[in-house]
Amino acid sequence: MSHHTITVCGLGFAYPDGTRALDGVSFEVGHGEAIAVVGANGAGKSTLLMHLNGLLTPSEGSVDIGGTPVTKGTLADIRRTVGMVFQDPDDQLFMPTVAEDVGFGPLNLGLPPEDVGRRVDEALARVDATRLKERPPYRLSGGEKRAVAIATVLAMEPAILVMDEPSSGLDPRARRRLIGLLGSFAHTRIVATHDLDLAAELCERTIVMSAGRIAADGATREIFADDELLAASGLERPLGTRACPVCSGQVGR
Amino acid sequence: MSSVATGLSTLDRLDRLARQDTVVHRVDPRAKVLATGVFIVCVVSFDRYEVLGLLPFVLFPVVLAAEGGVPFGFLGRLLLAVSPFALLVGAFNPLLDREIVAQLGGIEIAGGWVSYASILLRFVLTASAALVLTATTSFQGVCLALEKLRLPDVLVTQLLLLYRYIFVLGDEALRMSRARSLRAVGRRGTGLHVYAQMLGQLLLRTFARAQRVYLAMKCRGFDGQVRVARRLHLRAADVAFVAGWSAAFVVFRLVDVAAVLGELVTGVGG
Numbered sequence: 001m002s003h004h005t006i007t008v009c010g011l012g013f014a015y016p017d018g019t020r021a022l023d024g025v026s027f028e029v030g031h032g033e034a035i036a037v038v039g040a041n042g043a044g045k046s047t048l049l050m051h052l053n054g055l056l057t058p059s060e061g062s063v064d065i066g067g068t069p070v071t072k073g074t075l076a077d078i079r080r081t082v083g084m085v086f087q088d089p090d091d092q093l094f095m096p097t098v099a100e101d102v103g104f105g106p107l108n109l110g111l112p113p114e115d116v117g118r119r120v121d122e123a124l125a126r127v128d129a130t131r132l133k134e135r136p137p138y139r140l141s142g143g144e145k146r147a148v149a150i151a152t153v154l155a156m157e158p159a160i161l162v163m164d165e166p167s168s169g170l171d172p173r174a175r176r177r178l179i180g181l182l183g184s185f186a187h188t189r190i191v192a193t194h195d196l197d198l199a200a201e202l203c204e205r206t207i208v209m210s211a212g213r214i215a216a217d218g219a220t221r222e223i224f225a226d227d228e229l230l231a232a233s234g235l236e237r238p239l240g241t242r243a244c245p246v247c248s249g250q251v252g253r
Numbered sequence: 254m255s256s257v258a259t260g261l262s263t264l265d266r267l268d269r270l271a272r273q274d275t276v277v278h279r280v281d282p283r284a285k286v287l288a289t290g291v292f293i294v295c296v297v298s299f300d301r302y303e304v305l306g307l308l309p310f311v312l313f314p315v316v317l318a319a320e321g322g323v324p325f326g327f328l329g330r331l332l333l334a335v336s337p338f339a340l341l342v343g344a345f346n347p348l349l350d351r352e353i354v355a356q357l358g359g360i361e362i363a364g365g366w367v368s369y370a371s372i373l374l375r376f377v378l379t380a381s382a383a384l385v386l387t388a389t390t391s392f393q394g395v396c397l398a399l400e401k402l403r404l405p406d407v408l409v410t411q412l413l414l415l416y417r418y419i420f421v422l423g424d425e426a427l428r429m430s431r432a433r434s435l436r437a438v439g440r441r442g443t444g445l446h447v448y449a450q451m452l453g454q455l456l457l458r459t460f461a462r463a464q465r466v467y468l469a470m471k472c473r474g475f476d477g478q479v480r481v482a483r484r485l486h487l488r489a490a491d492v493a494f495v496a497g498w499s500a501a502f503v504v505f506r507l508v509d510v511a512a513v514l515g516e517l518v519t520g521v522g523g
Contacts, residue, residue: 055468076474084472090421091465096393096413100481108474113484136268136393138420156473 003066003081003159004031004188006052010061013047021047023212025061029188036199036220037192039209040234045164045192046087048209052162052190053082065160080109083158083187087165089145093137098129098148101137105156123155124148127181143174150181160188167195196238200224208233257430261423263331267384270323271391277321281491282390282398288313288498289386295502296378301368302354305512307378309505313498314381321389331384332377339376343369392416401485410479414466421462426455 006029013022021044029035037045050056051063054070063070070078086092095101102123106116124130127147132140140148146166153161166182167175175198182189182202193199199206199220206223208216210233216223223229224238245251271278277285292313299306318328350365387395393413400409429451437443467475504510 050468053472055472079472079474084469086465086469088465091462092469094414094417094466094470095479096396096417104470104475104479105473107480108476136417138417139268152473 005029005064005066006160006188006190007064008048008051008061009064011048011051011058011063012060013051013056014059021212022051025209025212025214027207027214027217029190032186032188033205034189034203035191036203036206037190037209038194038196038199038206038233038235039215043209043233044212045209047212049084049162049164049190049192052160053084054078055084080156081158082160082162083153083156085150085153085161085163085166087168089142089149090138092149092152093145096136097133098124098135098137098140099133101148102152102155105152109156119155119157123151126154127151128177141174142169143171143177146170146174146178147181158187160190161185163189163191163193165193165195166191167193167198196224196235197240200238200240208235210234257423257427261420261427263334264419266327267388268391270321270327270388271394273322273389275321275389277317277389280389280494281485281487282394283401283485283487284491284494285386285390286395286398286402287495289382291495291499291502292382293379295506296375298506299371299375301371302364304367304371304374306505306509307371307374309510310378310502312501314378314385317385317389318381321385323385323388328381328384328388332380335380336376339373339380343372346372397481397485400481406478413479418462418466422455422459425458429454 006027008028009026011022011025012020014020025044025048037048039045047056051058051070052065054063054075057072058070065078065081068074068077068081093101095104099120102120103116106119111119120133121130124133127150129144129147129151132144132148137145137148150166163182167178170178175195179198179201182191189203191199191203203220205218206216206220207214208223208229215233216226216229224241227237230236243250292310296307296310314328317323318325346369347363347365350363350368352364353361354364354367355362390398393416396409396412396416399412400406433443433447433451437447
């Protein structure tokens with residue numbers, strides 16, 4: 001049984017104040033797939049992601065990771081398998097130094113100190129942040145924080161990576177670097193994003209969320225060509241797939 | 254709220270000082286914490302009218318600051334910033350305690366003034382020792398030492414998170430205050446009412462962030478205990494540091510160094 005698959009079946013969730021955030025969400029993700037979850041603000045993307053590693057417990061339906069249902073009893077295993085990168089790196093980096101932050105997860109897994117050190121070095125090298133090792137997280141730039149936040153998750157060697165808005169708040173170069181990095185991973189990846197160009201570049205498959213339901217699930221290229229669907233879900237075509245407004249004469253030179 | 258910005262930049266400066274590499278910085282954090290602890294106990298254990306006996310203790314912060322590359326000007330400004338508390342605590346002593354305890358060149362000095370001076374001196378000594386400790390060890394180093402000295406985990410974790418998020422909270426407060434001042438006209442919109450609402454806002458945001466941080470911690474296997482991989486190595490020099498300074502403090506405490514010195518000088522002179 002592969003650990004790298006996700007099966008979500010009839011997932012429904014309502015917040016305590018009665019807001020129905022998810023309603024009958026079902027999909028499957030295969031080994032090594034990269035999937036974009038897109039949708040307007042409040043469509044239920046973040047709520048869905050939080051179900052994938054048991055931060056929220058389904059009100060209805062079920063979530064299976066590699067054939068293991070997400071329940072209270074399996075949380076420890078699930079969280080080892082599913083690594084989650086939060087939207088705000090400041091939420092994710094809470095230890096005094098970068099090295100200690102990246103080592104936090106492996107230490108909690110009960111690894112011996114030498115192995116923790118090796119994992120920290122490898123994870124930081126992977127995101128090209130070795131030079132930041134001894135720095136305190138609050139003194140890093142936005143791009144550096146993001147890279148380190150990803151390293152903290154990589155150090156736990158998860159099979160599946162779940163990312164919430166990984167490119168938000170990054171300058172173009174940091175964003176480009178991030179896309180290169182994410183593209184180089186072999187993990188099964190689920191990326192919730194408003195950055196449709198990033199989605200188009202990284203993910204062969206896209207799930208469109210709208211008002212807590214799945215509005216569409218299919219090949220990224222087809223979905224981003226469907227203007228009607230995009231408009232109904234509060235989205236627009238990625239800039240990369242549009243004709244240049246200057247060259248085509250839509251905007252005066 | 255520019256005081257927030259000043260506060261943050263001061264913490265920043267302390268942090269940068271702590272990243273230097275000097276003889277004092279290389280001393281094991283536990284040794285520095287212990288020595289500072291003994292120092293503080295000795296200083297506060299003096300009688301309330303003691304002034305001269307406290308003077309030799311100045312040696313500790315001065316030597317550590319000088320060797321540890323902590324500028325005295327910076328230290329002085331920090332002491333001034335936190336001094337109002339100490340200034341107030343003893344402010345009524347001269348009024349309440351008018352008993353004459355000393356004569357200085359014909360001027361009678363009341364006990365209240367002596368005890369006030371003693372309080373201020375103790376404040377300068379203990380506060381500067383704590384500041385020098387932080388500036389040569391880093392806040393994290395102090396926390397690590399406390400943990401290795403078997404302070405409760407919960408307390409150390411609290412301190413670590415407090416320090417980590419004080420920057421985030423400070424920035425948030427600063428942004429809110431900027432947003433307010435941009436839309437406040439004259440004195441309108443700057444009143445206590447708005448201030449209270451901003452504080453409430455800040456508290457709610459803090460709760461929300463605490464929730465997210467906790468989730469992030471749980472994702473990485475947090476079970477209530479923060480494990481730190483960094484190991485400390487106690488060298489002979491560190492033991493000597495604690496032993497040497499502690500011995501000096503005990504001597505300063507038990508022997509009237511000023512009087513002995515005075516006798517020596519007059520003895521030689523005669």
